[in-house]
Amino acid sequence: QKEVEQNSGPLSVPEGAIASLNCTYSDRGSQSFFWYRQYSGKSPELIMSIYSNGDKEDGRFTAQLNKASQYVSLLIRDSQPSDSATYLCAVNPSNDYKLSFGAGTTVTVRA
Amino acid sequence: GAVVSQHPSRVICKSGTSVKIECRSLDFQATTMFWYRQFPKQSLMLMATSNEGSKATYEQGVEKDKFLINHASLTLSTLTVTSAHPEDSSFYICSARGTVNEKLFFGSGTQLSVL
Numbered sequence: 646q647k648e649v650e651q652n653s654g655p656l657s658v659p660e661g662a663i664a665s666l667n668c669t670y671s672d673r674g675s676q677s678f679f680w681y682r683q684y685s686g687k688s689p690e691l692i693m694s695i696y697s698n699g700d701k702e703d704g705r706f707t708a709q710l711n712k713a714s715q716y717v718s719l720l721i722r723d724s725q726p727s728d729s730a731t732y733l734c735a736v737n738p739s740n741d742y743k744l745s746f747g748a749g750t751t752v753t754v755r756a
Numbered sequence: 757g758a759v760v761s762q763h764p765s766r767v768i769c770k771s772g773t774s775v776k777i778e779c780r781s782l783d784f785q786a787t788t789m790f791w792y793r794q795f796p797k798q799s800l801m802l803m804a805t806s807n808e809g810s811k812a813t814y815e816q817g818v819e820k821d822k823f824l825i826n827h828a829s830l831t832l833s834t835l836t837v838t839s840a841h842p843e844d845s846s847f848y849i850c851s852a853r854g855t856v857n858e859k860l861f862f863g864s865g866t867q868l869s870v871l
Contacts (some may be wrong), residue, residue: 688849688865734797742860743790744852746799
């Protein structure tokens with residue numbers, strides 16, 4: 646079983662719509678969770694970090710964490726063409742910053 | 757914000773040669789640096805963890821004699837791919853953990869192509 650699982654997509658949404666990305670993880674003891682955005686040929690850039698159950702909002706992005714279900718999600722509101730990228734879910738299983746990454750979900754925002 | 761400089765950004769080499777990749781934290785001291793490898797359309801896979809002044813810790817399946825890591829100072833870690841072969845062609849990315857806020861910062865990545 647993979648440590649971090651994501652739907653690979655591609656997820657295609659029209660401009661202005663909400664993009665919803667999901668991620669599940671296997672290590673129940675994980676305490677910190679991250680969403681990264683990666684453009685083709687570039688390194689990941691941090692969008693959101695979340696540590697507690699519930700929602701965390703930052704601009705057009707909302708991360709949701711449910712530790713009981715071992716599930717973390719990312720919502721992108723008012724999607725823009727510039728949001729087209731691969732979104733990586735990362736989990737810190739041992740609290741030592743040795744992140745485990747999901748395979749990523751490719752998002753395409755149609756103008 | 758904190759910056760991690762990684763170079764070269766792209767390297768093409770012949771099979772059998774060695775390639776060195778540098779990762780520098782420019783405005784903070786990095787107690788720990790991580791080296792990842794990413795094949796096309798796949799996720800980042802952690803290769804090794806390096807701490808300043810000590811030997812690197814390699815993940816299972818990563819050959820320590822092939823991927824030499826040197827973390828000589830709090831601002832510099834290097835990854836040397838020795839006797840590179842075409843199957844080593846990949847995107848290599850470093851990340852650094854700061855001493856103050858302990859966030860992770862990623863380098864810009866190095867695309868290695870071995871002919």
